[in-house]
Amino acid sequence: MLARRLLRDAALLAATLALPLLTFYLTIAVRDYDGALVLPDRAFIARVAPPDPLTLAMYAGWFAFQAALMVFLPGRKVAGTPLADGRSLTYTLNGAAALGATLVLAAALVFGDRVPATILYDRIVPLLGAANLGAFVLCCYVFVLGRRQARAAGEPAEGSVAEGFFMGTALNPRVGNFDWKFFCEARPGMILWVLIDLSMAAAQHARHGVVSVAMVLVCLFQVFYVVDCFALEEAMLSTWDFRHEKFGFMLGWGCLVFIPFTFSLQALYLVDHPGAMPLGAAAALVAFNFAGYYIFRTANLQKHRFRKDPARPIWGRTPEWIATARGTKLLVSGWWGIARHANYLGDLMMGLAWCLATMARTTLPYFYFIYFVILLVHRERRDHAHCAAKYGSDWDEYARRVKWRIVPFVY
Ligand code: NDP
Numbered sequence: 001m002l003a004r005r006l007l008r009d010a011a012l013l014a015a016t017l018a019l020p021l022l023t024f025y026l027t028i029a030v031r032d033y034d035g036a037l038v039l040p041d042r043a044f045i046a047r048v049a050p051p052d053p054l055t056l057a058m059y060a061g062w063f064a065f066q067a068a069l070m071v072f073l074p075g076r077k078v079a080g081t082p083l084a085d086g087r088s089l090t091y092t093l094n095g096a097a098a099l100g101a102t103l104v105l106a107a108a109l110v111f112g113d114r115v116p117a118t119i120l121y122d123r124i125v126p127l128l129g130a131a132n133l134g135a136f137v138l139c140c141y142v143f144v145l146g147r148r149q150a151r152a153a154g155e156p157a158e159g160s161v162a163e164g165f166f167m168g169t170a171l172n173p174r175v176g177n178f179d180w181k182f183f184c185e186a187r188p189g190m191i192l193w194v195l196i197d198l199s200m201a202a203a204q205h206a207r208h209g210v211v212s213v214a215m216v217l218v219c220l221f222q223v224f225y226v227v228d229c230f231a232l233e234e235a236m237l238s239t240w241d242f243r244h245e246k247f248g249f250m251l252g253w254g255c256l257v258f259i260p261f262t263f264s265l266q267a268l269y270l271v272d273h274p275g276a277m278p279l280g281a282a283a284a285l286v287a288f289n290f291a292g293y294y295i296f297r298t299a300n301l302q303k304h305r306f307r308k309d310p311a312r313p314i315w316g317r318t319p320e321w322i323a324t325a326r327g328t329k330l331l332v333s334g335w336w337g338i339a340r341h342a343n344y345l346g347d348l349m350m351g352l353a354w355c356l357a358t359m360a361r362t363t364l365p366y367f368y369f370i371y372f373v374i375l376l377v378h379r380e381r382r383d384h385a386h387c388a389a390k391y392g393s394d395w396d397e398y399a400r401r402v403k404w405r406i407v408p409f410v411y
Helices: 002-032 053-072 095-111 124-152 161-167 180-208 213-231 233-238 240-244 249-262 265-272 279-308 342-356 364-391 393-401
Strands: 076-079 090-093 321-323 329-331
Touching: 002 124, 002 161, 002 249, 002 265, 002 364, 053 095, 053 124, 053 180, 090 233, 095 180, 095 213, 124 161, 124 180, 124 249, 161 249, 180 213, 180 233, 180 240, 180 249, 180 265, 213 233, 213 265, 213 279, 213 342, 233 240, 233 279, 240 364, 249 364, 265 364, 279 329, 279 342, 321 393, 329 393, 342 364, 364 393
Parallel strands: none
Antiparallel strands: 076 090, 321 329
């Protein structure tokens, strides 16, 4: 028992150290080694630069700016999904306004010649160092905050320090109305991802005198994805992360570092590999990406709307459902009657389109898709186990009626 716990702690500690190193590896290999899976030698390691004071100040300013936007911008107030004690927390939906304000400010700084458009490309490695450091400091803080909140609520401190740090100590660590999970899930990470992509496009233009079709596609697909996420910000509150995942290093670091720096690897690769994409291939990628988007978005909306109004027609017909002993209805119409997680299929199609747009012959520009397959297959298994435990034989009945997990006729 003790040995198993120690082993688990050691694994969590190793992950806490290895994940930041992985982001350095990916960034340097994609930027300087054509995206090849190379074994890091001395020359490779020498490129890992610690963050300089200016980059650290830039990142701290960025973080504070996004926090200020979340606190001060107006937005619709909504109640989150009910917690275990029946309470609902209130959230202000102003993410789209924050994204808009950030883009306006960035444009003013760039076109006013205050800041070079390539700044995020030029400083990508020290910026990555600053983001890692910032995420680590924040996760230490929310670890202490979560423990304090749990103690104040009379809850026992569960698990070891390593587990609490990695998996989180509170579901919703808050200071007043400022919700750290809601803030980190989208603002400083997702918006930085957009700015990094645009800076990569500027860097490609500065080096090659063009912004290639491939770069336009990657930026278009990814900026669209982020804008859509903010346009439907409320839907974030009903995701697995919000409802079940405590806020620790896994979520915090993932949102602050992993998302902006690894989801932008395709654009980073294209800086030095603009490529010449035939028009037919570009059209096919656009169609594939937006077909994926359509599946992803309509599947999520079907469930969201069904939970609010079970009588609302889906694809022109009254929805079918399974009434569970828990009182919740399980939808068997629309995408939810075709696969148990068609929403993951749509997301995967988009991820594949982003990677294929690089036309790379090396491995790492496809990292996002490879990681995403692993993540979503694991997530589907976890969700399946959760629903099986929650709904018992009703879930078995659903799984019997809807055979496919993610990809119809394949998986
Ligand atoms: P889902 O939105 O798929 O929600 C799963 C939950 O929905 C289940 O736990 C269950 O909850 C309920 N449910 C399951 N089947 C049914 C049904 N037939 N009818 C009604 N309710 C059902 O899970 P996620 O939060 O994982 O994903 C949300 C979106 O986020 C997805 O589109 C995914 O692709 C995306 N995502 C993106 C990531 C990224 O890195 N880009 C990472 C992870 C997710 P209940 O207890 O309420 O019954």
